[in-house]
Amino acid sequence: MARALIVFASRIGTTQKIAELIAEGVRSAGAEATVIPAATIKREAELEGYDAYVFGSATYHGDMMQPMKTFLFLAEKAHLEGKVGGAFGAYGWSGEASVRVFETMKNVFNMKMVSQPLRLKSATVGGGAEVARQYGRQIGEKLTQ
Numbered sequence: 001m002a003r004a005l006i007v008f009a010s011r012i013g014t015t016q017k018i019a020e021l022i023a024e025g026v027r028s029a030g031a032e033a034t035v036i037p038a039a040t041i042k043r044e045a046e047l048e049g050y051d052a053y054v055f056g057s058a059t060y061h062g063d064m065m066q067p068m069k070t071f072l073f074l075a076e077k078a079h080l081e082g083k084v085g086g087a088f089g090a091y092g093w094s095g096e097a098s099v100r101v102f103e104t105m106k107n108v109f110n111m112k113m114v115s116q117p118l119r120l121k122s123a124t125v126g127g128g129a130e131v132a133r134q135y136g137r138q139i140g141e142k143l144t145q
């Protein structure tokens with residue numbers, strides 16, 4: 001079965017919730033999804049064996065969180081070129097993190113990115129949950145169709 005790895009950095013849980021909703025969407029397309037906090041990944045070998053990678057961070061002070069920065073330096077060594085990719089993140093007003101993560105995956109890792117990053121002010125309000133599930137489903141369908 002095709003597999004997607006979803007890695008997140010979140011301070012108060014919103015981006016984590018979005019990660020879990022994306023995983024639901026991936027699974028609804030018939031693929032497997034694993035959700036892991038960025039800070040717990042210590043070796044690039046832990047990124048082996050997946051077909052799609054979805055990385056996300058909340059925005060603080062106009063930037064992605066430190067665990068996602070550290071994780072992206074590790075992921076650089078994991079040879080993700082050509083793999084399906086997506087990026088996401090919760091934000092309050094400017095939401096730079098998901099865009100920066102997306103650009104790194106596209107321009108440095110040379111991944112096959114979905115059309116745009118998923119930026120959400122809330123994981124639940126205003127249809128956010130369904131938008132996040134749809135984002136995951138879109139990624140899952142790339143692996144299963």
Ligand SMILES: Cc1cc2nc3c(=O)[nH]c(=O)nc-3n(C[C@H](O)[C@H](O)[C@H](O)COP(=O)(O)O)c2cc1C
Pocket residue numbers: 009010011012013014015016057058059060061062063090091092093094095096121
């Ligand atoms: C100290 C502080 C700084 C923040 N800076 C930004 C910012 O620069 N841009 C933005 O869009 N949101 C900013 N936010 C809002 C968070 O991105 C928002 O609350 C988000 O939902 C938190 O996600 P999390 O629950 O995954 O940690 C900031 C929040 C705090 C508390």
